[in-house]
Amino acid sequence: MAEDSSRKRKVRGRKIRSDRSGKASRKAKKELARKASSTGKRNGDSGDSPLEDPREVVPQPFVETDAVESLRGRITGWLEADQPVHLIGPTGCGKTALALSAAAERGRPVVWLNGDESVDTAALVGDHAGGERYKEDDRFVGGVSKQTEIVRERWVDNPLSVAVREGATLVYNEFSRSDPAAHNVLLSVFEEGVLERPGKRGEDRTIDVHPEFRAIVTSNDVEYAGVHRQQDALLDRFVGVRVDYYDAETEREIVRAHVDLPDEVVETVVETTRTLRDDLEVVVGTRAAITAARGLSVFDDRETEDGTTLDDDLLTTVFTDVLAPKVAGERDGDGDEDDARARDVEDLRTSIADAIS
Ligand SMILES: Nc1ncnc2c1ncn2[C@@H]1O[C@H](COP(=O)(O)OP(=O)(O)OP(=O)(O)O)[C@@H](O)[C@H]1O
Structure with missing residues (x-):
């Protein structure tokens, strides 16, 4: 009925936002299904998980009071302004939950990973996963065959490569726990829109960053100031959103x-x-x-x-x-x-x- 539809158009705020993100999520889901087969996954024991459906990453349960919505709005606002966001706050105040909820709001696929001492450049961008051997049968003269063994290097992309290529939202938890040297590759991502994959040979050594790629990193404020002080040049690229305990x-x-x-x-x-x-x-x-x-x-x-x-x-x-x-x-x-x-x-x-x- 006409009355109903005019009333619907007047609905503002959250309902409209959630309708839109539902649509975006469905689109993202389709995209995921299409890409699932071509994506190198590094699930393993690390907890890192390339390309998640945004609907799957919303923390359960997730409470949305004014305080939560206002912080999340700041994060999604900065992402919309194409700024990577650094959430800094004390342990257990809700940074991860907030980052995942903000990432889900964008409706783009989400890639998340946890920082720790073992994260190096290869863990971020990818690595060679050994060679693939196969034999080729050449029957070049009737009755005579020659077998050639071919070894082809197999490259597996890790979370950052997957995220920049697919235009996902990267949620990098406990970012300051990783060795700052591992993050050198992030500088050219934010500055030039290019990701270098050191170790990869050939023309596709670099990936052009997808225009929808965004990043949210989180740090515990004690660690942020401590041992793993990240490069200033990199920290300068982020806006810092301070998260404290809620009311x-x-x-x-x-x-x-x-x-x-x-x-x-x-x-x-x-x-x-x-x-x-x-x-x-x-x-x-x-x-x-x-x-x-x-x-x-x-x-x-x-x-x-x-x-x-x-x-x-x-x-x-x-x-x-x-x-x-x-x-x-x-x-x-x-x-x-x-x-x-x-x-x-x-x-x-x-x-x-x-x-x-
Ligand atoms: N808005 C929310 N709704 C429901 N639960 C929440 C919300 N925010 C935080 N929590 C819960 O509070 C706890 C701490 O949150 P979270 O893990 O996000 O904190 P953190 O700041 O990332 O912690 P750490 O620094 O240890 O990584 C979790 O159990 C999380 O589920």
């Missing part, structure tokens, strides 16, 4: 979305998380809140009568378990490491108990 309401929504608990318990968990974040020296991210809530969804039922009233002791124990891995860290090798770690955890427990009371 209390968003954190409550996130915890609620992950764990089925009564509202009062969710509120206590988030309040405790935020108090500990201010009081303790260890990083207490949103992930810690979710893990604590998961623990309470089991222990709270067991240990309290009505299942909703949390006692401080249980809360202290659960948060101590959640945060203990962060304090049981490195020691100077004085031979008494187990005792020292036990003391660290005991000190943590005392600090948590003090903060909660």
Whole structure:
């Protein structure tokens, strides 16, 4: 009916956006199906996964409060302005979830990879995967045949090559954990729109960057400033979007979305998380809140009568378990490491108990 369609046109904002991204996703899916057979994959154990359907990468569950939408809007806005985006923030604040959600919004295929010490240029652009041997049968004179063995080098593209060629959105998580030298190839990608594949011979040694190629990289702010300081020339190419812990309401929504608990318990968990974040020296991210809530969804039922009233002791124990891995860290090798770690955890427990009371 005419009335319906005019009403539809007036719908603004999110609904329109999601309709459009649905269409774009379907297009991307078709593109994926077409390209699947020709794409060299490096799935293996690395967790890296070339060319994902954008609909598949949206984190589940994903909460969209004003704070989340506003940050995501900044990321997608910069991508639209053809700027690579660097998300910088503390551990467990939601950088990866945000990056994947922003990448999915574009409706283009997504390529993501995790940075670590082992990432080198070949892991980004590709490598020779040994030779392919085959025999050719030449029957050049009747009755006489000659067999020639041919060895053809096989090249396998890795995530960056796949992403620049297909115009995907690259999500490069923990980018600052990789050796900066591995990222030299990114400079010409952003500056000249060309990706060099060192090691590849022949004319197709370089790939022209697809106009729809975009990149989002994430860094933990401690590491960003630390050992793996990336080249300034490269960092200058990115805009940096600072991501901090969300507001209390968003954190409550996130915890609620992950764990089925009564509202009062969710509120206590988030309040405790935020108090500990201010009081303790260890990083207490949103992930810690979710893990604590998961623990309470089991222990709270067991240990309290009505299942909703949390006692401080249980809360202290659960948060101590959640945060203990962060304090049981490195020691100077004085031979008494187990005792020292036990003391660290005991000190943590005392600090948590003090903060909660
Ligand atoms: N908007 C959201 N909706 C639902 N869950 C979320 C949202 N944002 C973050 N989370 C959850 O919070 C936790 C931490 O998020 P995420 O892994 O994205 O953080 P991070 O900053 O990338 O962490 P790290 O620095 O350790 O890589 C995850 O369990 C994630 O699912």
